[in-house]
Each structure stands twice: as structure tokens, then as C-alpha cells.
Amino acid sequence: MPVTVSHYMAVSALLFAIGVAGVLLRRNILVVLMSIELMLNAANLAFVTFARMLGGVEGQVIVLFVMAVAAAEVAVGLAIVLIVFRTRETTNVDEMNLMKW
Amino acid sequence: MTTILFVLGSLTAIVSAMFVVTRRNPVHSVLSLIVCLLSVALLFLLLGAQFIAALQVIVYAGAIVVLFLFVVMLLNVREEDRVFHSSVSQKLSALALVLVILVEVLLVAVAGVAWLRKEEWLATGRLSFGTVQSVGRELFARYLFQFEVASVLLLVAIVGAVALVKKKQ
């Protein structure tokens, strides 16, 4: 059976769902950030699939930008984790609740 | 042949993603993440997007994950005694949400719109699909502005990261 768009989309969906689960359920802030990367990857996969399907190159251009954004986000995100770790000595998301009312 | 590779790649990706999310030791999570990213790169190759696949390996697996590893080592993150969130309500609602998302996206992807079920790939056979030149030509011609903006974004990220972490003297 030939591999169709649907198959690639299914994979992308699964990866995305797993990423969401990780973001919402893990206590370690680093793992949360990694799950975000998973979600971004799933999106990238979908984009490339569509690019292939439609024959254009725009999909790949977008993937490039997504990667740039992901890199930037990881950099800043980890910087923040570092700062929080300096004061709180923890990577537990539950304890980073300064925004609580 | 492609089918087998596809199955292999996707299975690896999914399994390693599961590991990322469920491992107790963060280093294990990072390593699983590398595996996942590499599988996705394989999938990109299968789709004919060589440039993107290369980028995936270089940027994602090469830089971003290394960054993660640095921080994990720097913070000396230990194994956790409890992996998942403490609150039951949070766990339940998260799981529910995940299921819903999955169903939704699958519906869209698989059973939804007609044109998604096409067996044809328009770009099959076109050799110039995923080459550096074709991507580069588009990037620097039509999407030049966005390209520049992306570079500014990266600059901002760098400055921001440095400024954030800088110790006050």
C-alpha cells in the first residue's frame, strides 16, 4: 500500500499529541521545553508533507522559519530556566508559581 | 522500499517521542529526543526534502539538543521521584485534551477532506523539489524580507538570552 499524505499526517498528529501530553503533564521544566520541540517537529513534518503534495517550495521555506523560531525560543527559554534555577534551586514547574494571585 | 523506511522512521519517531515524555531521567529524555529528531529527518528525506533534512540534523539535533544537554548538565538535574504532575484534575484534563486533539487531527488528516486522500503526490519525480537551490532561490527572492526578519529574530534571541543570564556586577 503506497504511503499517502494521510499516513504522514497521522504520524504528525501522533507526535503532536505526545508533545501536548508532555507539556501538560511533566513536572520538569526542561522536559516541558523538549515536548514543545516535539510539537514543533510535528508541525514541520506536516508542512513538508504538504509541500510535497502540492509541489511548491513554500512549505519548506516555512519549515526554515519555524526552525529559526524554535532555536530562538529554546535559547531564551533555557536562559529563563537558568535564572529561575539560580533563585529557586528547582526545575519543578509547580514551584515556579510567582504569578499566582 | 520507501514503505518500509517510512514504517521504520515513523515507528522510531513515535516510540522515542513517548520516551521523551515518560523518562524519569532528563538525560534519557534528551537522548530520546535526539533519536526522534533523527527519525523525523529520515522522514523528511523520504519526502524528498533533502535540504530540510540536513537542516534538521544540523540545527535541531546538532544545536538545540546540545543546548538542552548543556543546561541539563549545568543544572545537575537529578532523577525525579515523581514524573507526572501531582494534581489529578490536571492529569485527567490533560489526557482528555490530548485524546481530543489526536482525534481531531486524525479526523482532519485521514478521514476528513477529500483531497487529502489523494494518492498522488504532485511533486513525485521532480528532482528539484527539495534541493538547496530551489529552496534558496525562493528564500532569497520572494521571501527575502521574511528572511531578514528571521535573522533579526535570532539576533534578539541572542541578545535576550545573554542579557537575561548576565549576572549583575
Add this chain to the structure above:
Amino acid sequence: MLDYVWLVPAFPLAGVLTNVFLGGRLGKKFVSVVSCSSVALAFVMSVAVFIELLSLEPGLRHFERHVFTWFLSGNLRVDATLLVDPLSVLMMLVVSGVAFLIHVYSTGYMAEDPGYRRYFIYLNLFTFSMLTLVSGANFLLLYIGWEAVGLCSYLLIGFWYEKKSAANAGRKAFIVNRIGDFGFALGILLIFKTFGTLDFGAVFSQAGQLFPVGSGVITGITLLLFMGATGKSAQIPLYTWLPDAMEGPTPVSALIHAATMVTAGVYMVARCSALFVLAPVSMGVVAAVGLATAVYAASIGLVQNDLKRVLAYSTISQLGYMFLACGVGAFAAGVFHLMTHAFFKALLFLIAGAVIHALSGEQDVRNMGGLRKELPVSFWSFVVASLAIAGIFPFSGFFSKDEILWDTLQAGGPLLWAVGAVGVLLTSFYMFRLLFLVFYGRPRHGRQVHKSPLSIDIPLASLAVLSTIGGLVGAPMLFGRHFFKEFLGPVFAGGGAHATGASPSVAGHAAAVGVSHAVAGHAPAGLGTTSSVPDLAGRASHAAHIPVSELGMALVSVSIAVVGIALAHRFYVTSPDLPQRLKEKFKRAYSVVFNKYYVDEAYNAIFVRPTVALAAGLWRYLDALVIDGAVNGSASAVEMGSRALRRLQSGHLQNYALSVALGAVAVLLFWLTR
């Protein structure tokens, strides 16, 4: 000059404003000069208006000065218009004249009071209000003046507001007045509904044309108006505030509760004579209430020991006579008595003030005595005033009271006259009782007597002169003409056909009947009044026409008064233990009368306490629980809501992420199902 009549109320108002804004800084002298001169100017202006009015033909003495249009609302147009006619000018003269004397008196009496400036501001304000009341050309202006004098009365009675009894008295006066005013307001509303206008001229001229005698509407209107009059002029049943009002400074009692404010009711009834003559039932009520009050109040005054209280009850009693006069149709006689009473009652109160001032605050007559030598001006003035009020010839009270009694006899028959005569007896008795107790005998006060200053003695003397000669304007037997009645005649000749009186000597209801002295056909032996214009529109009297001569009746009433004087002399000079013995013998009757027939206590139990209880109940339940509950409840509901919503902000990153994801899912669902 008539054009400037608006200056009459304006001068005292200017005095108020000047003293309010500048008086605080410029000292007592300034305050006194400003307030006294403003009233003096008002008096001068009134005199000027009076003189000019006299120069007009008697039938043409009616002038309206439109000052400004107050408001136009639908059908209702109310102008601030001042009316200049004999009645209003007379009232202006009396009010401004007596007020001026009392202002001067007050400069001496209140010299040491810290609230000096406040006192004169209130006093000027009162003068302004009273002048507005008497010069208004429509019911609304009258009502404004009416309410304003009530307010000033409250302010002045409770002038020493730190004293609980004074504050309570002020409040009582205001509230009791308001009850009457409620009826008054209803009457005015009914007038507007009936006539579509509030202007005196329009209402009075239409009334006769539109309504027959005895019409229910007019009866209702007049009864409501009279209800207001009972409140303001302290008749039964709304008189209870006046004795308590003696808590205020004595000049206040003199001005407000003797000469002016309390006479507003009489003025109002006289002014609305055109309406009253159309409602014989109301006239009967007025006369009955007046007569009853006259005797009732006199009886209470007999046994009171507080000097001012006796005078207060005396005022109530004399007001009753004025209403009696109006009730039998002798409006001019009622106003005549108003004028003479203003003179001698103000005088009496001012003397009381002088005595109290001289004895450093003593008000109980049992603790006075022997002041004849030391306060000569007061003594002789008191003699004059007592003779006047008792109705002894040739003092002013004789002429006015006698005329009232005569008219009562003609319109109401011998029974009513007899009751009135009893009042005369009581009046002279209690008055001379005071004279003997305060000025004769050995001093019982044991204090140093302070001589009265000139600022007190001069007004006393002036009023004494007025009390002596003031009655001569209404002395037909001496001059052949009744100047007063002639002057006022046109004002009261406005009624249409009026009642044929029912048999008068029955049931004590005086039928409103035109009493025309001319028709009563007195021989012009210098006795009969030959006024060409009678009190009412000159109809024949249908009452039992008692064929006695007026001179004869005058002699009878004077002798009754003399009997009263003699009795008082017996009780208090020759046999001083007589009162005590009688008191013991009729202990229960005495205590009932002494306690004012327990009316205050009855009112308290029947009206005051239930109302207060109702108010307390409403406050506790309706206000505190329901209204405050709603307000506070909505606040706490908001607070509870916000407390629930607050939990969204847990500070946990993943909660926020969950919300974001939820939102994304929802949007996705929306797009999928569209």
C-alpha cells in the same frame, strides 16, 4: 412708590445676606445696625406704600406688582407677584413695625449671647419670610412664606440647641406645623385642580361664579386650608407646640409666637374670605374651633406658674377669638383683633423678657413679686397691656374684643356669646393674677434686680403707647366711623351669595352669615357703625337678631372683665392663701388643668410612640436588612465571584498551558464543524 413694594421683603433679605457674609467679620455692632435698619427700612417702605394706597379711591385699592415669573409648567403659571391691598399693607405695617421694635429690644436682651449674629440672621430671615407671606398675590407665594416662617420658628425656638428641651421644642413645633401644612398643601392642590390657577384674584372671583353656597368642593378646600391654620396658629388640635416654644429666647416668643407667625393662619383665613363665605360648614367649624380653643386655653393658663407659659396659653386663647370672628363672618373684626393683639401680646412678652432678664433667669411667678418699684417701665407697661387684653375701655383690646363678641352675638346667638364672655372673665383673671404675683407683694425672689437698659425700655414704652391708642382706629362710638373696617372692607366684599344661616343658637355652630351693622339698624346715636361697606357682601342677617344695643353689650363685657380683675385681686393680693385652699379642695380638677388636660401625653401615646416604633421597625428590617442587605450582598456576591475566578491564576505554568490548549481545541472544533 407702589412699584417699589418689593423692597419691603427685600430689605430684610438683604440684611440676612449682609450679615451672613460680612457679619462674622465686622462685629456685633455691625450686625445689630444692619439687621435693625433693614427692618426699619421695610417699615418705612410699608408706610410709604400705605400712604400711597390711601390716596387711591377705596374701591381701587388693589395693586399687583409682578416681580418675576417663577415658573411656567403646562397649565400652571406661577409668578412672584406682590399684592398691595388694604389687608396686605396692614399686615406689612404690623409685621415690620413690631419686628423693628423687637429687633431693637433684642440688641439689649441678647447682648451677651455668643450666638448673637446667628440670632439676628434668623430674625431677619423670619421677617423676610413673614413679609413674603403677607404680601404674596398667589397661594404658592403664601405657602412659601408659610413654610419659611415655620423653618425660622424652628431655628429660633431651638436657638439654644445645646439644651435638649429647646431642641425638642423646636422639633415639636416644626413637626406639628408640618401636620397642619399637609392639610394646607392638599387644600392648595385642590384649589389648583378646581380653578386651574393659584392666583388670589382669579380664584376668588371665579369661586363665587362657579360654585353655589355650600358646595362640597369649596367646603373641602376651606377645611383643608383651615387645617393648616390650626397648625400655624395653634388652635385645637395642633396647639401643643406653642407652650413648648417658650424654650426660645423671649423676643422670639414676642415676635413669632405672639405677634406675627401665629397670626398667619388668621391672615390666611381672612384672605380667603371669598372661599369661606361659600362654605357655611367650614365657617361653623372655624368659629367652633376658635371659641373652644379660646376658653380651653384660657383655662389652662389660669393655673400655670411659668410666666411665659401663661402668656403662651393666652396667645392661643386670643387667636381663638380671632378665628371665632372669622367664623361668624366678621373678618375685619378678626384682623382688627390681630393688630391690637400684636401690640399688647408682644408688649407682654417683652415685659416678661425684661423681668426674666432682671431676675437673671427666673421664670416662675411664685418666685417673683414686688417688682413694681424697681422695674417701673415694665410695671406700667404691664398694666396697660393687661387692661388692653382684658378689654377695658379705652384701651385697644376693648374695641377689638368687644366687636368680636358683638358679632358673635348677632350671628351665633346668646349661647356662643356667653361662652365668649366666660373667656373674657378667664382672660382678665389670669392676666391680673400675673400682674399681682409679679409686681405686687413682697419680693419672693431673693435676688439682685438688674435694671433694664434703654434698648429694652424704649420698645416697651412704644408698644404700650400702641396698646393704648391702637384701638382708636376701630372706635365707631367715638368717631362715628369705623376707620379700620372701612379700610379693610373692600378686601372682604368678594364673596358671592352666601349662606342663609341656620338657627344660630343651636349646637354651637355659628352659621356664616353676613353681619351688617348697617342692616342691624342701629340708631346713629354715635353707636352704630355706618360703614358703607360691610364685612361681607352686605346681605341681610338671617340670624336671630338680638335687639340689644351695642353699647349695652360693651358695658356687660367690660363689667365681666372688671369682675375678673376683682377676683384676681382677691386671690392674690388680699387673701393670698385663697388659691392654696381652693387648690386643696379641688385637687383632682386642679391637677387635670395644671397638666394641660394631659393632651400632650395623649398625643404622645396615640401618635408619637406608634410612629416612632414603626420607624424603628422599618429601619431595623426594611432598611438594615433589605436595602443594606442588597447593597452589601451585591458587593459580597462580586467578591465571591472574583474569589472563584481567582483560582484560574494559579501561577502554574502548565495550568496556563492547559487553558491555551483548550482554547486551541475549541477553535479547531469550531472550524471543523462549520
